[in-house]
Amino acid sequence: MSDNGYKSGSNLEKIFAMGEFAVTGECGPPKGSDVSVVKKKAEHLKGYVDAVNVTDNQTAIVRMSSIAASKILLDMGLEPVMQMTCRDRNRIAIQSDVFGASALGIKNMLCLSGDHQKFGNHPGAKNVYCLDSIQLINTIKTLRDEGKVMCGDEVEGETKMFIGAAANPFGDPFEFRVSRLAKKVEAGVDFIQTQCIYNMDKFKRWMKEVVDRGLHEKCKIMAGITPLKSLGMARYMAKNVSGIEVPEEIIARMKAAPKGKKAEEGIKIAVEQIQEVREMEGVAGVHLMAIEWEAKVPEIIKAAGLYPRPSPSA
Amino acid sequence: MIIGDLKNTDEILDSIDDAKKVLVMGCRGCVTICQVGGEKEVALLASQLRIGDKARGRNREIIELTIERQCDAEFIEPILGKVKEVDKVLSLACGIGVQYVSDLGLPTPVVPGINTTFLGVNLDTGLWKERCQACGDCVLEITGGICPIARCSKSLLNGPCGGSADGKCEIDPDVECAWQLIHDRLKALGKLENIERVIPARSWATSRDGGPRTRIREDLRSISREEG
Ligand code: SF4
């Protein structure tokens, strides 16, 4: 079958090519080899998202590998976005794992720096960072487009990956954040998922600069949305998660919601956020990170008017 | 300079437990400047060990000696006799000094009294910070004189990562984000373009990752051969 000019031929890539507003979800693998955990989360997402991010030992806590969990999703008929961090693998392991993932049928990946191991359950681990996330993007692009590994050796077979990366509009220094995105574009990124957005004004400012620099035409920008389950979660995110800003008005809304209705309010906020980013120029999709709350994804997607999902013809 | 930290007393006591005569050996180099292994610290540790021994009813000889540099033959040779006289040398030099004495081939074992921690600067009284990892291919010219290898927690060449907040690194609110510093410095220098393009992956072969490093300067070696 011809690839019709697609870089990877992934479902996500095709959705973008159709000009549809894309939706991705997220699935954190279990802290062990319990397949049922992956399956249970994935069942909630099936049919409601175009692809599912599979995290790579997120927050540096040892979990089932993202490659293995991605393969489980594939077998269930869901399309994975395999996350890969630069924290745990050198350039030999990274390229090798990407070959393996591609051989298993994985067509999307997300290139990340990774959370430092200091906060994980193995703070004594060696931190690798043989490459950084931008160099990783470029490495995968070279594998795919030139058929070469970093040293220049030819690869056997094709490595068709749709290359994603993260962007944090709320990280500092704010004025350099769009330049950093531009570097990811220069390195060859195809799509971007942002950090979860609560501070819409700041996101708008960031997005405007992205559009002014024409970066939205060179890669697809997906806005990160995480529904808040409780007031406690809102406060925790505001205080403890580096690179996330939760404005006072969101906290106030969660606070004002009656007891027993906080989760409902959180979902309402998420739906409004999706609708708001959908209106913004340059935003090509949403990345819905319903952390340990996958069961609510169908409700949110439906309420946001994003269901049913389009099915691209092969 | 090389920064070190005194090991805890129990660990030190354990390491010299089997010795009847111990030489506590300091160095007047970096460890004197960072106040961990100079003459003063040698005297202090030696007296602590004597007091500890006394409390345990133990009678052994603890000798003190601080030399100019423990990593240089010129200063070690004159004191070889002293080293041979003892059962153990407890060195307060950095790991390099410990190995230098240890490698002389004497029967006397040499044990470290300090942990060699990093290459850094003394910023204030009692405050030292890491500055260099001796990576073998210095990039300070690009990064405005701030080292991303030693000072970014992830050694990123294209930072800052998403965890940078209010100038601090995601690993600790007391750790400055090197990439915020690099950004600010380059901005002040009018050189932000240095980091606006992708910095390609580097080779780590020049760093420790390439295996133990040896440096040979043939020009110097041939002069020394001619001079005989
Ligand atoms: S770039 Fe390398 S040599 Fe230069 S200061 Fe950093 S670690 Fe040291």
Ligand code: SF4
């Ligand atoms: S926050 Fe700054 S110093 Fe810390 S890992 Fe990220 S870029 Fe490096």
